Amino acid sequence: MYDTAIIGSGPAGLSAALNLKLHNKDVIWFGSGELSSKVEKSEKIANYPGPGMIAGTELNRCFKEQMEAMEIQPTDKMVTTVMAGASGYQLLAGNDIYEARTLLLAIGSVSAKGFPGEERLLGRGVSYCATCDGFLYRGKTIAVYCEDRRFEHEVRYLAELAEKVYLSAPYADSGIGLSNVERLSKPIRQVAGEARVSVIVLADQTEINVDGLFCLRGAVAPAALLPDLAMDGAHIIVNRRMETNLPGCYAAGDCTGRPYQIAKAVGEGNVAVHSILEYLS
Amino acid sequence: MYDTAIIGSGPAGLSAALNLKLHNKDVIWFGSGELSSKVEKSEKIANYPGPGMIAGTELNRCFKEQMEAMEIQPTDKMVTTVMAGASGYQLLAGNDIYEARTLLLAIGSVSAKGFPGEERLLGRGVSYCATCDGFLYRGKTIAVYCEDRRFEHEVRYLAELAEKVYLSAPYADSGIGLSNVERLSKPIRQVAGEARVSVIVLADQTEINVDGLFCLRGAVAPAALLPDLAMDGAHIIVNRRMETNLPGCYAAGDCTGRPYQIAKAVGEGNVAVHSILEYLS
Numbered sequence: 001m002y003d004t005a006i007i008g009s010g011p012a013g014l015s016a017a018l019n020l021k022l023h024n025k026d027v028i029w030f031g032s033g034e035l036s037s038k039v040e041k042s043e044k045i046a047n048y049p050g051p052g053m054i055a056g057t058e059l060n061r062c063f064k065e066q067m068e069a070m071e072i073q074p075t076d077k078m079v080t081t082v083m084a085g086a087s088g089y090q091l092l093a094g095n096d097i098y099e100a101r102t103l104l105l106a107i108g109s110v111s112a113k114g115f116p117g118e119e120r121l122l123g124r125g126v127s128y129c130a131t132c133d134g135f136l137y138r139g140k141t142i143a144v145y146c147e148d149r150r151f152e153h154e155v156r157y158l159a160e161l162a163e164k165v166y167l168s169a170p171y172a173d174s175g176i177g178l179s180n181v182e183r184l185s186k187p188i189r190q191v192a193g194e195a196r197v198s199v200i201v202l203a204d205q206t207e208i209n210v211d212g213l214f215c216l217r218g219a220v221a222p223a224a225l226l227p228d229l230a231m232d233g234a235h236i237i238v239n240r241r242m243e244t245n246l247p248g249c250y251a252a253g254d255c256t257g258r259p260y261q262i263a264k265a266v267g268e269g270n271v272a273v274h275s276i277l278e279y280l281s
Numbered sequence: 282m283y284d285t286a287i288i289g290s291g292p293a294g295l296s297a298a299l300n301l302k303l304h305n306k307d308v309i310w311f312g313s314g315e316l317s318s319k320v321e322k323s324e325k326i327a328n329y330p331g332p333g334m335i336a337g338t339e340l341n342r343c344f345k346e347q348m349e350a351m352e353i354q355p356t357d358k359m360v361t362t363v364m365a366g367a368s369g370y371q372l373l374a375g376n377d378i379y380e381a382r383t384l385l386l387a388i389g390s391v392s393a394k395g396f397p398g399e400e401r402l403l404g405r406g407v408s409y410c411a412t413c414d415g416f417l418y419r420g421k422t423i424a425v426y427c428e429d430r431r432f433e434h435e436v437r438y439l440a441e442l443a444e445k446v447y448l449s450a451p452y453a454d455s456g457i458g459l460s461n462v463e464r465l466s467k468p469i470r471q472v473a474g475e476a477r478v479s480v481i482v483l484a485d486q487t488e489i490n491v492d493g494l495f496c497l498r499g500a501v502a503p504a505a506l507l508p509d510l511a512m513d514g515a516h517i518i519v520n521r522r523m524e525t526n527l528p529g530c531y532a533a534g535d536c537t538g539r540p541y542q543i544a545k546a547v548g549e550g551n552v553a554v555h556s557i558l559e560y561l562s
Contacts, residue, residue: 011330015544018328047299049292049547050331050340052347059331066333240521240538257521259555263296266330267548274540 001099002028004276005091008106008219009074010036011262012253014063015269016104016276017072023277028098030091031074035063037218038108039262048262059262080129082226084246094131102248102276106269109254110221110234115145117191118215119224125197125212128220130154133212137162140211143200144168145188151216152176158214166200166208188213222255232257242272248279282380283309285557286372289387289500290355291317292543293534295344296550297385297557298353304558309379311372312355316344318499319389320543329543340543361410363507365527375412383529383557387550390535391502391515396426398472399496400505406478406493409501411435414493418443421492424481425449426469432497433457439495447481447489469494503536513538523553529560 004020006013009031020027034040042056051059067073077093088101118126127133134157143166146155155176159165165181167174168188176183186202191213193199199207222229222236230237230245235257242250252268254260285301287294290312301308315321323337332340348354358374369382399407408414415438424447427436436457440446446462448455449469457464467483472494474480480488503510503517511518511526516538523531533549535541 015328015330018330022328046351047296047303047551048331049296049299049347050329050343052343052350062331062333066330069333070327238521240519259552261548261551261555263547263551265548266544267542267546267551270328270542270544270548271540274542 001088001101002026003100003280004028004102004104005079005089005098005100006030006104006106007079007091007225008104008108008253008255009033010038010106010108010253010265011063012265012269012272013074013104013106014067015266016106016252016273017074018066018070019270019273020276021070021072023273025277025280027072028091028100029072029074030077030079030093032076033064033074035060035067035074039063045262078129078220079225080132080220084226084228084249088248092129092132094129102250102279104269104272104276105222105225105229105236105244105249105251105255106253106265107219107222107225107255109260110217110219114215114221114224115188115191115213117193118213119221121191121193121197121213122224124195125193126191127212127214128216128224130158130214130216133214134158134161137212139163141209142166142212142214143184143188143191143208143210144214144216147215147217149173149175154214154216155181166210184208222251238268240271241275242268243275250276282369282382283307284381284561285309285383285385286360286370286379286381287311287385287387288360288372288506289385289389289534289536290314291319291387291389291534291546292344293546293550293553294355294385294387295348296547297387297533297554298355299347299351300551300554301557302351302353304554306558306561308353309372309381310353310355311358311360311374313357314345314355316341316348316355320344326543359410359501360506361413361501365507365509365530369529373410373413375410383531383560385550385553385557386503386506386510386517386525386530386532386536387534387546387553388500388503388506388536390541391498391500395496395502395505396469396472396494398474399494400502402472402474402478402494403505405476406474407472408493408495409497409505411439411495411497414495415439415442418493420444422490423447423493423495424465424469424472424489424491425495425497428496428498430454430456435495435497436462447491465489503532519549521552522556523549524556531556 190201253265471482534546
């Protein structure tokens with residue numbers, strides 16, 4: 001049982017991880033060892049006090065150095081489901097289950113709310129986890145929405161099991177050259193079906209019959225992770241202590257709302273940890 | 282009429298000043314060109330993401346460099362009174378009045394709530410401003426609480442006017458060698474009087490008759506600055522947008538409550554500016 005599970009390796013997650021480490025807490029931190037692609041891709045950052053006018057690449061490098069100096073490291077696994085229990089939270093990442101007394105959501109702004117129909121059909125043909133659910137689609141036809149090239153190993157895994165894979169990806173340079181993977185030229189606009197997924201609809205209204213849809217995204221929408229979490233649109237509702245409506249569950253950074261700023265995120269990560277420390281004691 | 286007046290040059294004030302500059306706002310910023318003595322005096326800071334493990338002196342130097350690179354500079358005057366008007370706020374600093382549509386309080390944690398009796402007798406013998414009120418005490422006997430050596434020029438000014446000055450100061454190395462200035466060996470514990478100040482009481486219960494008490498502190502308690510400001514004990518009440526109960530008045534940093542952390546302060550300064558920008562538009 002960990003003291004805290006942090007989901008997210010942007011500035012809010014890093015700020016929290018640094019502070020929890022300083023307080024000798026036992027932490028499992030989910031995220032990318034590359035930390036924040038959003039920071040990394042910022043051309044110039046002038047309004048984060050300390051480093052001066054700095055390129056995002058450079059600031060992200062500073063973040064990584066500080067992380068390494070503090071001997072902390074995120075676990076590069078994607079949490080797909082969180083269950084609240086009596087003594088804390090259970091997190092499913094791949095096929096592994098992790099338990100923590102407190103949970104910090106630092107999952108960034110999830111730009112997409114998912115496809116129409118996605119939330120309703122989650123667990124009924126819609127899945128976020130190839131490792132968990134892939135075996136259910138052996139010999140079947142599936143669609144896969146792969147948000148980032150770095151999830152293509154999951155597409156390959158699914159292609160080993162499924163008869164046919166329709167791949168939708170927002171990037172150009174796909175490295176998948178498998179005969180049973182067909183890349184869609186139009187984006188997915190909807191997933192539909194009565195009791196279960198039966199069809200995806202593309203932007204040009206083409207309908208394709210499928211048995212399932214895998215959505216492989218960098219972040220899972222909070223409502224999909226934790227259905228009971230109180231939301232205001234796409235944002236998690238928190239108070240000034242960064243408490244959500246769920247006991248022992250905190251949120252920080254872009255996922256709690258605008259402004260989407262590094263300074264706000266590191267501040268909220270810090271505040272969340274102080275609330276977590278109080279909760280744990 | 283300025284767009285915004287910022288009071289305070291710690292991390293919250295700096296964060297706000299940087300952001301307002303980036304948005305080309307017309308700002309008057311009250312504080313010290315040395316920025317934060319609290320940051321300056323921190324031995325080591327490990328939990329502020331970006332600069333790595335860093336000495337406070339060094340981080341404050343980074344802050345100053347960024348401030349200079351952005352061509353912003355605080356005005357080294359102390360705001361002693363703020364008045365809310367129809368179109369914004371009027372700030373009194375020394376003998377000058379400044380007007381701004383919005384106000385950001387980034388005044389730090391005011392450790393002292395003032396002496397017992399101080400708030401009640403403010404304007405009735407208690408003053409925070411030597412330049413403003415000194416002339417009222419020509420030929421009289423006054424006490425001066427001087428929190429920091431850098432305010433001693435005000436004590437000298439008062440000693441030119443008053444017949445006798447009782448000086449209370451929490452530091453050892455006073456540079457005042459004037460015959461009519463007597464340094465008190467015990468700290469002030471109370472200021473008293475019916476309609477006006479008539480006496481100060483020291484820690485050893487000694488009573489000294491005085492006509493007035495000047496309190497020269499680095500920060501003025503929020504309630505003394507703006508009596509209508511909603512407080513929770515020593516802290517200014519704000520919501521997640523850093524709005525106080527007064528329209529166009531925002532607060533950020535230690536003055537809004539714990540944790541007293543650089544990351545929290547820069548985050549709140551940033552958030553406050555985004556709310557201010559919305560208000561101004």
